[in-house]
Amino acid sequence: MSLKFNWFLPTNGGDGRQVVGGGHGVDAGPAGRPVTVPYLGQIARSAEQLGFESALVPTGAWCEDAWVTTAMLSQVSDSLGFLVALRPGLMSPTLAAQMATSFQNLSRGRLLLNVVTGGESAEQRAFGDFLDKEGRYARCDEFLTVVRRLWDGETVDFAGEHVRVEGARLHQVPHKRPEIQFGGSSPAAGLVAARHADVYLTWGEPPAAVGEKVRWIRELAAQEGRELSFGLRVHVINRDTSAEAWAEADRLLSGIDDAAIAEVRAGLARSESVGQQRMLDLSGGTRDDLEIHPGLWAGIGLVRGGAGTALVGSHEEVANLIEEYHAVGIDQLVLSAYPHLEGAYWFGEGVLPVLEQRGLWKRPVAA
Structure with a gap:
């Protein structure tokens, strides 16, 4: 199977020449580049030109x-x-299904959903959600059951x-059902993913640990x-040589x-x-022993919630690590x-051609 690659849109203002912290209940740190449509559009256009298929967009009070x-x-x-983050419980499943359908049909099939159940009760309460974690997963299960039935054209x-x-029903159904991506490491998360997800997402742990999650x-x-299917959410630092890549990791760490x-x-x-x-x-x-597997660096997670590891090395070394995953x-x-x-650009012009030569990636055809 040919690998797929997706990028990230920093709608939290989380972009600049240093690691930007925050997320998961922690206030975002200062960033060097503001969130604007022209700048985010520049990232989006560059990503699609380079061969990325979609872009993850985060959710929370700390981002747009x-x-x-x-x-x-x-x-x-x-x-x-x-890949739009959706929080079950902050809207009705019928409204969520309708919004997703409208987005999907009007964008010519460009919507994917990253279902975020909510791991931080304090943040959920700020949005008016007072269920505990187990309750949130139970509600998510029911929510996605209704949404998927509505997309199938049922009266629910x-x-x-x-x-x-x-009597819930959509008068317009999606021409193509949005793909549901879902992450979570708890037993409750696993059950919901197994019932409803098209893609299970996990953060960048060493390959052996990721393999255990996949199984x-x-x-x-x-x-x-x-x-x-299974996806990996991770950062990347690739350069022409391994020394250059690790020098960049050291520069980020020094900041x-x-x-x-x-x-x-x-x-x-x-x-x-x-x-x-x-x-x-x-x-x-x-700051010690941050290379937790050859080419896998945990320095990002010192100040950033969520994905805290990066693939580091030359273009070929990063491609090798991707092959391990x-x-x-x-x-x-x-x-x-x-x-x-x-x-x-570093990844799209450095690593993707290597993977293409190895027969592991093929440039997607535009919709």
Whole structure:
């Protein structure tokens, strides 16, 4: 299977020449480049020209709204898909299904959904959601059940513990059902992913650990009579030589303040996300021993919530590491860099041609 590659849109203002912290309940650090439609459009157009298939757009009080932002960016780009973060529980499933249908049909099939159940209760309460973590996953299960049935053109009557609709129906259904991507490391997350996801996303742990997650979700999906694809969310630092790439990692690390490390780590330690705790364990909170697997660097996670690791090395070395992940079941990657615009070119012009020569990637045909 040919690998797919997706990029990231820094709608949190999280772009610049240094690592920008924040996320998962932690305030974002200062960034060097503001969020504007012209700049985000520049990233989107560059990504689609380089061969990336979609762009992940985050969600939270710390960034611009994903739906509004991508609706604007769909008009300044041609073929790039938008992996829009959706939080079940902050709107009705019927409205969510209708919004997704409108976006999908009007953008010519360029919507993908990253379902974010919510790992931080404090942030959820700020949006008016007072369920605990287990309740949020139970509601997500019901929510996605209704949404998927509506996309199939059904008239839905549903009375669950958290979701209730009567006579729900879409007068317009999506010409192509939006792909659902889903992440989470807890047992409850695994069950929801197995029942509803098309792609299971995981953060950049060492290949052996990622392989264990792939096997776990595959077994759960098989029990549901389903098959999933698997994606990896990770940063990348690739250069013409290994020495240049590691020098860039060292430069990024030198721009991280010790006080910021302590402050961010204290905030992230309160996270209810199992995946976030796994990311924290990888970095250890110190500047030492950050290469946790050959070519896999945990320095980003010292100050950034969520994805905290990066693939580091020459173009060929990064391609080799991607092959390792592919061997344990990864079908696609969601990548980012600092800064995002230049990073897209480094990867698109450096690593993608190597993977193409190896028969592992083929440039997508524009929709």
